Amino acid sequence: FRLETNLVDVGGTPSSIDFVRTDHGVRLAALSAGAASLVDPRTSNVTPVALGKHFTQITRVTEDLDAGAGADIALLWSANVNSLGLWNLGASTTTASRGLSTLEIGTGVKAVRDIPGDAYPTVKVIEGQSGDFWVLDLSTRESSPMVTDGSQLTLSLAPDGQRLWAFLPGDQG
Secondary structure (H helix, E strand, C coil): CCCCCCCCCCCCCCCEEEEEEECCEEEEEEEECCEEEEECCCCCCEEEEECCCCCCEEEECCCCCCCCCCCCEEEEECCCCCEEEEEEHHHCCCECCCCEEEEECCCCEEEEEECCCCCCCCEEEEEECCCCEEEEECCCCEEEEECCCCCCCEEEECCCCCCEEEECCCCCC
16 A cells, blocks of 8 residues: 555636546546536546536535436536536536536525435525525426525524425524
């Protein structure tokens, strides 16, 4: 066993990284400077991927979609981008135009939350920077906005995933 340092240039300091499965095998996906890099962990070869938007966060949603043993699907978002991206890594090439679909939501994303329990495996709750939030169904690629008055509400999900509460912090009501 020999430990060696392996430095790879992905265009800057990554804002988010994750191991993903592509049609070409396992890769390390790194988001940096408005682009993605797919790094082959065996060879350290880097494939730059133009995303067209400055996404800063990535999370795999393959299991949520029950997409099988093929390539992964990843959800992309950022506090500074007014859309979400759904990236099919099986179709990834040097441009993501074949594998990336976007959903405009009108505000940057503060957080992406899973729904607890087994009732809604394909649903995520998207918290916007504006205070609004969305219920996103990954299987239909549709979102339902929950418009607020712009207040920064605190969200709480029931442990069984059947209810969602939105309230002002410190509110006793």
